[in-house]
Amino acid sequence: MSVSPTFVYGLTGLFLFVVGLGGLISCPQLLRKILAVNIMVSGVFLFLVTIGYGHGVIIDPVPHAMVLTGIVVSVSGTAVALALACRVHETFNMSDLLKRRTRSNDR
Amino acid sequence: MRCVKMKGSEASGKRRHISLLSLLSLVMLAGLSAALAWAFLTPGPDPLGLAHRVDAALAESGVESRVTAVLLNYRAYDTLLECFVLFLGVAIVWSLQPSRPVRQEPRVDPVLSSLVRLLVPLMVLVGGYLLWAGSSQAGGAFQAGAILGAAGVLLILTSSRLLSTMPKGLLAWGICLGLFFFLAVAVGAVALGGNFLEYRRSSATMIIIALEVVAAFSIGLSLAVFFGGSRPEEPSERTAAGRPPHGEGEEP
Numbered sequence: 001m002s003v004s005p006t007f008v009y010g011l012t013g014l015f016l017f018v019v020g021l022g023g024l025i026s027c028p029q030l031l032r033k034i035l036a037v038n039i040m041v042s043g044v045f046l047f048l049v050t051i052g053y054g055h056g057v058i059i060d061p062v063p064h065a066m067v068l069t070g071i072v073v074s075v076s077g078t079a080v081a082l083a084l085a086c087r088v089h090e091t092f093n094m095s096d097l098l099k100r101r102t103r104s105n106d107r
Numbered sequence: 108m109r110c111v112k113m114k115g116s117e118a119s120g121k122r123r124h125i126s127l128l129s130l131l132s133l134v135m136l137a138g139l140s141a142a143l144a145w146a147f148l149t150p151g152p153d154p155l156g157l158a159h160r161v162d163a164a165l166a167e168s169g170v171e172s173r174v175t176a177v178l179l180n181y182r183a184y185d186t187l188l189e190c191f192v193l194f195l196g197v198a199i200v201w202s203l204q205p206s207r208p209v210r211q212e213p214r215v216d217p218v219l220s221s222l223v224r225l226l227v228p229l230m231v232l233v234g235g236y237l238l239w240a241g242s243s244q245a246g247g248a249f250q251a252g253a254i255l256g257a258a259g260v261l262l263i264l265t266s267s268r269l270l271s272t273m274p275k276g277l278l279a280w281g282i283c284l285g286l287f288f289f290l291a292v293a294v295g296a297v298a299l300g301g302n303f304l305e306y307r308r309s310s311a312t313m314i315i316i317a318l319e320v321v322a323a324f325s326i327g328l329s330l331a332v333f334f335g336g337s338r339p340e341e342p343s344e345r346t347a348a349g350r351p352p353h354g355e356g357e358e359p
Contacts, residue, residue, distance in 0.1 A: 010147050018140040025132045047147075052156065060156035065177035068249045069189045072326060076196035079333035083200040086336075 009050040016043030028098040030085040034078060041074045169311025171243040178247065179315045183304045187293060190286040190322060193329040197282050204337035215265045223265045230258040238323050242312070248319040252326025259331025270339070278328060278339070285325025292318060 020040030024033055045067045052063030088094065161173050161181070168176035178186055234254040241247030262269055292314060293304045301307070306314050 007148075011144060014140060014143045014147060017143070018136050021139070022132065022136050025136075026129055054156065054158075058158040058162075060158040061161055061173040061177050062157045062182070064174050065182060066185070068174070068178060068247075069185050072189055072249060072252075073192050075330065075333065076192050080196050080199045083203045083336065087203045 006050055006053060009053075010047055013043045013045075013047030013050060016040070016046065019043075029096050030088065034081045034085065037081070038074065038078060041070070045070060167308055167311075169306065169308070169315050170241075172241060172245070172247070174245070175241050175247050175315070175319075178249075179318055180306065180311065183293075183318075186318075186322070187286075187289045187304065190289050190325065193326065194282060194286045197329050197332050200333060200336065201338040206338040206340040208340040220265050220267065223261050223267065227258045227261060227269075230254050230261075234258075234323065234327070238319055241319060242316065248322040249326065251319075251323035252330065255323060255327025256330025256334075259327060260334045263331060263335050278332065281328045282325055282332065285322045288321045289318060 017040050020036045020038070020043060023036030023039065027033055027036060048063040048067050048070075052060040052067075054060060161177060164181070165171070165173060165176055168180040170176050170180070234251040237246040237254065238248065238251040239246075241250070292306075296305045297303055299307075
């Protein structure tokens with residue numbers, strides 16, 4: 001079986017998705033969770049673009065348009081998540097779901 | 108992948124628990140990746156997807172670029188909801204942080220600030236070109252919006268004086284403009300006797316180009332605002348509130 005670009009890109013997208021999911025589960029830090037979700041999203045985008053490319057005969061524009069929409073939505077989601085994480089950090093003085101109040105109450 | 112770090116003596120009891128959990132999640136992830144890979148490698152029913160249908164209807168869409176036709180004609184609903192997501196995101200980000208005054212007195216390198224002064228018009232030009240190119244080739248509102256947003260980020264990073272001389276209400280109205288214009292087009296189509304978001308064939312090109320221009324402007328503003336992190340304070344607000352500016356804790 002010859003290795004086609006579609007094969008490589010698709011499996012890379014799946015790999016990124018699974019790596020991001022693993023990071024989302026195992027990292028207690030909020031910032032790392034946000035980064036993990038972004039890695040998952042990148043995997044999904046890569047996979048969708050690969051699906052749209054198909055076998056290179058006719059390129060399906062629908063997944064491409066979905067990826068374009070999804071990029072903007074993921075940026076918005078990341079911005080909201082970062083703002084929420086900042087707010088959590090300011091309010092509870094924690095950036096980590098396991099270690100609460102690492103710095104002593106200095107505020 | 109394991110980011111869990113335990114310290115001290117209380118860790119020994121929990122460590123076994125956590126390693127069991129991480130083992131379980133590893134098994135689950137391996138199973139998930141195997142299932143996904145199997146699903147990917149199994150040939151689907153139609154490898155060409157919707158490409159033929161897009162091509163068949165391209166003449167009616169009003170634009171030559173297939174991706175633009177999908178984005179702003181066939182699946183304009185997606186783009187409308189995306190504008191709504193951006194609007195909602197800005198609303199949430201602004202409501203989570205108190206408004207902060209625009210930083211005055213730029214302490215940046217004069218070389219950097221003059222470079223930015225050269226770059227920003229160029230970026231606006233490139234954004235305009237991408238917008239124009241979007242009707243017939245690669246490009247469009249999103250790419251143009253991303254470039255405009257990057258220009259805004261540059262202006263924020265160098266705390267340009269352009270930000271403090273910005274007309275009042277430009278940000279809020281500019282961000283709302285994309286969503287409102289889109290909604291007006293959608294509802295206007297209903298008022299003229301069509302379906303929601305249905306364009307007349309004769310006016311489809313003009314509508315799509317107008318939508319793209321407005322959407323690119325709103326997307327660019329929203330992206331820059333996301334980077335800024337909190338609502339810039341209006342000058343009148345600053346004198347009325349009279350509280351000390353707190354500049355620490357810049358958001359990424």
